[in-house]
Amino acid sequence: MQAYLRSQLRTIHGGYHQSSRSNTAACSSGFDYAIAYRSHYLIRSSTIHGGTFFEGDLFGCVFGDFPGNLAGVLTVHNAEVLSGIVISQLVRKGTPVVYGSAWTTFDMRQANVVIGAPETALMRIAGAQLARFYHIPSHTIGPDSDSHCLDEQNAWEKFLTLHSAFTSGVNLVVNAGMFATGLTVSFEQLVLDNEMAGIVYRLVEGIEISPQTIALGVIKRVGPKGNFLEEPHTLKYLRSSEHWEPKLSSRCVYEKWIEDGGKDV
Structure with a gap:
């Protein structure tokens, strides 16, 4: 050996x-x-x-x-x-x-x-x-x-x-x-x-805390009753690693899950 x-x-x-x-x-x-x-x-x-x-x-x-x-x-x-x-x-x-x-x-x-x-x-x-x-x-x-x-x-x-x-x-x-x-x-x-x-x-x-990530600028700009969906800031973090994207886990509504066959993992 x-x-x-x-x-x-x-x-x-x-x-x-x-x-x-x-x-x-x-x-x-x-x-x-x-x-x-x-x-x-x-x-x-x-x-x-x-x-x-x-x-x-x-x-x-x-x-x-x-x-x-x-x-x-x-x-x-x-x-x-x-x-x-x-x-x-x-x-x-x-x-x-x-x-x-x-x-x-x-x-x-x-x-x-x-x-x-x-x-x-x-x-x-x-x-x-x-x-x-x-x-x-x-x-x-x-x-x-x-x-x-x-x-x-x-x-x-x-x-x-x-x-x-x-x-x-x-x-x-x-x-x-x-x-x-x-x-x-x-x-x-x-x-x-x-x-x-x-x-x-x-x-x-974890969560990154910095002057940029606390997003005060975009929060002030959108303001009360506003919508963050159309903000470039939202798109930036949508395409980042900020939010984990599953490859297997189900996140759809029940009806969609049934429509797709109702399979478990």
């Missing part, structure tokens, strides 16, 4: 020295035991020589590899990520690093790992805060769901995890198109996730 990974990087970059100077591949490492690395991590670490940036990730399980409370999980995870960063610098000094956090928890009744829980949303936020504390770029997973189909549970869990990841300021968010605790992927889910990402991205952009 070690030789294969390094040969792939050399093929992409046209030689070992070229690949060593380029950081276009990610080495994402998880932990099978609490605060312990296994041999597979050392194999992955060796690829850092071949133009890879290191990303410490959490794939452990609450109540097993981690304590049962969230603060305890953060403590163990933080130690694992920071120690992984140290190892990456010993392998190749100056290797770019990412503070990874693939947050999961555990449902004791079902004896199953879950990723769409509110606790994992909280951990996304906490992980982003830790990354900012250390001035390290951050990564997390989302939108995620434990539902096995494209139903309402899928929607609320996806939106919860995506919103928490985006609004926490995470730099890299992955897992679009995946559901069933990350064990299934579909093109339909990818399209739905793209719609949700557009909504959340617009929320993150």
Whole structure:
């Protein structure tokens, strides 16, 4: 595996020295035991020589590899990520690093790992805060769901995890198109996730406040009982990114929806 990974990087970059100077591949490492690395991590670490940036990730399980409370999980995870960063610098000094956090928890009744829980949303936020504390770029997973189909549970869990990841300021968010605790992927889910990402991205952009955007001039010009529809100012913002345009969501009246076939998403 070690030789294969390094040969792939050399093929992409046209030689070992070229690949060593380029950081276009990610080495994402998880932990099978609490605060312990296994041999597979050392194999992955060796690829850092071949133009890879290191990303410490959490794939452990609450109540097993981690304590049962969230603060305890953060403590163990933080130690694992920071120690992984140290190892990456010993392998190749100056290797770019990412503070990874693939947050999961555990449902004791079902004896199953879950990723769409509110606790994992909280951990996304906490992980982003830790990354900012250390001035390290951050990564997390989302939108995620434990539902096995494209139903309402899928929607609320996806939106919860995506919103928490985006609004926490995470730099890299992955897992679009995946559901069933990350064990299934579909093109339909990818399209739905793209719609949700557009909504959340617009929320993150917020409202721009400036002398131009508060529009006092046009408000005075139109005045009481006036109409803003014919104003150039209205046309300007109609064609801007001020208002998010859905690709899937229905916004028509009921009669039009029925006329178009009454289809759901």
